[in-house]
Amino acid sequence: MEWRLYARDRVAMFWTMAFPVLLLLGFGTIFRDGGGPKLSVVRVQSAVQSPHDAALDQALTDLQLKVQTLTKAEAEARWSRGETAAQVEPDGEGYRLRLNSYLMAQAGATAGLVNQAWLMAQARMSGAPEPQRIPVQVESPGHKRSTNYASFLLPGLLGLNLVSMGLFSVGMVNVSYREKGKFRRLAVTPLPKWIFLLGQVLHRLTITVVQAAILILVGRLVFGIQNQGSFSHLLLIMTLGTGCFMAFGFALSGFAETSEGYAAISNLVFFPLMLLSGVYFTLDAAPAWLQHTVALLPLAPFLRALRAVFNDGAGLAGHGLGLAIVAAWGFAAFLLAVRRFRWS
Amino acid sequence: MPAPALRIRGLRKAFPKVVAVDGVDLEVARGEVFGLLGPNGAGKTTTLEIIEGLTSADAGSIEILGLTWEQQGQEIRSRIGVQLQSTSLFNKITPREALDLYGSYYPKRRGTQELLDLVQLEEKADAYHVTLSGGQQQRLALAMALVNDPELVFLDEPTTGLDPQARRSLWDVVRRMKGEGRTVVLTTHYMDEAEALCDRLAIMDHGKVIATGTPASLISELAIPSVVELTFEGAAPEPAAFAARLGQAVERRADLWEIPTPDPKTLLPRLLEAAEAAVVPFQQVHVRRATLEDVFLHRTGRSLRE
Numbered sequence: 332m333e334w335r336l337y338a339r340d341r342v343a344m345f346w347t348m349a350f351p352v353l354l355l356l357g358f359g360t361i362f363r364d365g366g367g368p369k370l371s372v373v374r375v376q377s378a379v380q381s382p383h384d385a386a387l388d389q390a391l392t393d394l395q396l397k398v399q400t401l402t403k404a405e406a407e408a409r410w411s412r413g414e415t416a417a418q419v420e421p422d423g424e425g426y427r428l429r430l431n432s433y434l435m436a437q438a439g440a441t442a443g444l445v446n447q448a449w450l451m452a453q454a455r456m457s458g459a460p461e462p463q464r465i466p467v468q469v470e471s472p473g474h475k476r477s478t479n480y481a482s483f484l485l486p487g488l489l490g491l492n493l494v495s496m497g498l499f500s501v502g503m504v505n506v507s508y509r510e511k512g513k514f515r516r517l518a519v520t521p522l523p524k525w526i527f528l529l530g531q532v533l534h535r536l537t538i539t540v541v542q543a544a545i546l547i548l549v550g551r552l553v554f555g556i557q558n559q560g561s562f563s564h565l566l567l568i569m570t571l572g573t574g575c576f577m578a579f580g581f582a583l584s585g586f587a588e589t590s591e592g593y594a595a596i597s598n599l600v601f602f603p604l605m606l607l608s609g610v611y612f613t614l615d616a617a618p619a620w621l622q623h624t625v626a627l628l629p630l631a632p633f634l635r636a637l638r639a640v641f642n643d644g645a646g647l648a649g650h651g652l653g654l655a656i657v658a659a660w661g662f663a664a665f666l667l668a669v670r671r672f673r674w675s
Numbered sequence: 676m677p678a679p680a681l682r683i684r685g686l687r688k689a690f691p692k693v694v695a696v697d698g699v700d701l702e703v704a705r706g707e708v709f710g711l712l713g714p715n716g717a718g719k720t721t722t723l724e725i726i727e728g729l730t731s732a733d734a735g736s737i738e739i740l741g742l743t744w745e746q747q748g749q750e751i752r753s754r755i756g757v758q759l760q761s762t763s764l765f766n767k768i769t770p771r772e773a774l775d776l777y778g779s780y781y782p783k784r785r786g787t788q789e790l791l792d793l794v795q796l797e798e799k800a801d802a803y804h805v806t807l808s809g810g811q812q813q814r815l816a817l818a819m820a821l822v823n824d825p826e827l828v829f830l831d832e833p834t835t836g837l838d839p840q841a842r843r844s845l846w847d848v849v850r851r852m853k854g855e856g857r858t859v860v861l862t863t864h865y866m867d868e869a870e871a872l873c874d875r876l877a878i879m880d881h882g883k884v885i886a887t888g889t890p891a892s893l894i895s896e897l898a899i900p901s902v903v904e905l906t907f908e909g910a911a912p913e914p915a916a917f918a919a920r921l922g923q924a925v926e927r928r929a930d931l932w933e934i935p936t937p938d939p940k941t942l943l944p945r946l947l948e949a950a951e952a953a954v955v956p957f958q959q960v961h962v963r964r965a966t967l968e969d970v971f972l973h974r975t976g977r978s979l980r981e
Contacts, residue, residue: 511763512759512761513763515759515763516777517780518729519728519752520777520823521780521782522780674729
């Protein structure tokens with residue numbers, strides 16, 4: 332029933348289905364060749380082109396850096412717009428590196444490469460033998476075949492999409508329907524709350540599965556990304572994750588009076604979950620107690636299992652505990668949701 | 676003898692700023708159409724929502740079909756039908772789907788087609804809810820209240836905001852409910868509706884029941900069964916001087932004076948004489964029977980619509 336009503340809301344349907352696909356297409360196309368974003372450096376032209384300038388440029392290109400050669404004025408303008416991460420300028424007989432403190436990760440890596448290039452260039456000019464470099468190999472952590480950026484992105488998009496759907500759309504819709512009194516009429520029927528909520532979760536689950544299927548299909552047709560693991564494992568993980576985060580959304584919606592209030596509450600939960608779950612940075616430097624606590628959050632084990640199956644073709648062995656954590660959170664959240672749910 | 680359809684004792688509900696229901700006692704017999712009449716804010720809807728289990732009371736006891744919410748909540752829910760003051764449905768649901776859906780929540784249900792016939796919505800059965808007129812939406816809400824074949828039906832202002840024709844057709848549905856042997860409890864602030872539909876009435880004001888009885892008995896209990904009206908073109912003038920000359924209370928409404936009297940026959944000649952002497956520029960004279968409006972006015976000193 333819900334599903335039928337939902338299908339009639341064409342605009343909502345289009346965006347829920349199309350948005351992740353568009354994201355995938357967008358990022359996938361930008362970073363199509365090679366592993367992730369390429370490092371680039373701005374090279375300020377010397378007044379007089381000297382032999383060591385030529386050697387450095389050659390070495391930079393050999394090291395696969397994207398070099399952008401600009402005049403001093405052009406480079407200055409670009410720098411002040413904040414678009415430059417790292418810039419090599421002539422300084423007396425040698426060079427000077429200018430790094431953008433806002434883009435340190437990128438700038439730092441670039442600086443390393445530039446220095447390496449300069450060592451190479453000096454060696455070549457003095458006729459010394461080519462310095463030996465330690466060979467680098469790019470691999471995904473599961474030791475399977477290294478894949479491109481889009482295939483790294485896809486499970487992340489699936490997971491993120493599902494979390495945001497659970498926390499933001501589901502809970503928000505729930506609160507706003509309650510605000511508009513759409514549930515009041517149900518309150519005078521003998522329908523138990525838990526059946527109503529379970530129905531809502533199942534309804535959303537079907538939407539998510541369809542959404543995931545579309546995303547995987549597009550990934551396969553456009554970028555040739557294969558699901559490396561078994562589809563039944565994937566389905567199991569997705570179902571657990573969806574159930575868990577939907578229940579989260581419903582539970583939180585029981586704490587908000589208005590949709591504005593809900594926006595605040597869901598952000599309060601979403602951001603710590605996101606930041607602490609190792610999506611953006613690892614927590615190796617954090618205190619031990621924090622790491623232990625974080626290990627109990629549901630997002631990280633969910634994403635790990637999803638990536639392991641999808642990208643590395645791993646089985647579920649070794650993810651049992653993680654998935655159990657996800658399921659436990661889901662169940663607890665559902666109980667809380669039933670307890671807190673109000674019709675009006 | 677079965678328990679009454681509804682028995683309420685000492686019901687009280689206070690909100691932070693106002694006491695909405697202040698010690699209400701009611702008893703409704705089976706098969707009766709019972710009306711709660713009163714102006715907006717009299718506490719009718721709050722009373723109804725407490726009975727329906729939507730709002731909790733601060734004090735008092737409620738027995739519905741001999742059952743209590745504490746003991747048999749689910750059974751009460753499956754045996755009553757409810758129409759809320761505003762039934763907010765999903766925009767793109769059709770009447771047929773809504774009846775199927777809500778019917779599926781109950782152990783006992785009436786056929787969707789039968790309900791659509793009853794409220795004359797066959798033609799709109801497959802139209803989206805947003806495209807229905809106000810009257811059609813209200814009729815659907817009424818059909819939804821009957822979906823579980825309830826013994827007791829609650830209707831909260833079923834005709835508010837409808838045009839006269841839509842109101843009549845809704846009244847027909849309520850009469851049919853009574854014909855089927857159901858007990859109906861409705862709220863309204865239209866006295867004509869209360870007179871036309873209800874077997875018995877409770878008049879509410881400021882959270883209290885100020886009178887109970889059949890419409891006829893409420894009117895005949897008034898010492899003044901008739902009202903003489905003088906209508907004016909435009910606003911009615913200040914009647915104080917004229918009232919003194921006549922030796923009778925005169926009340927001013929927007930464009931008329933009302934003079935309640937137990938004996939219009941002897942009042943009329945005196946009235947016309949006095950009006951001529953005072954050069955009162957009235958247009959017409961009407962004599963009418965007192966209505967529930969006058970009962971309310973008499974009991975509270977205020978008009979129902981104020």
